[in-house]
Amino acid sequence: MLKEEHEAPVLGPQSSVPTATTVINIRGETAVPDHIVWSLFNTIFLNWCCLGFAAFAYSVKSRDRKMVGDMIGARTYASTAKCLNTCALALGLLLTIAFITLFVTGSLMISQTISKMVRQYGGY
Structure with missing residues (x-):
């Protein structure tokens, strides 16, 4: 190809008016919190009715799903772990x-x- 075909033609005089630009932010994978530290705390200190242990198990499952790349499964397990942690903490x-x-x-x-x-x- 010729060099002239790749250059953009200049149409008219250059103006000093700023041009509007559009920025598109493409997000990568969103971080899914697995609540493993909170679950471990509840397992050790507030393990009423084994809710802390169940939350810890779901947190580990969430972390495993993240490692595999299944973000939907990780988010589901993390949501369950968060609910169990909240119940364990309140109870x-x-x-x-x-x-x-x-x-x-x-x-x-x-x-x-x-x-x-x-x-x-x-006294007796």
């Missing part, structure tokens, strides 16, 4: 607060009962 906090409350009120009731018995029976 764990509620039950922990309930046990602390029961322990404190039980201790107060026992100490009041002992002090009543001491006053009533005179």
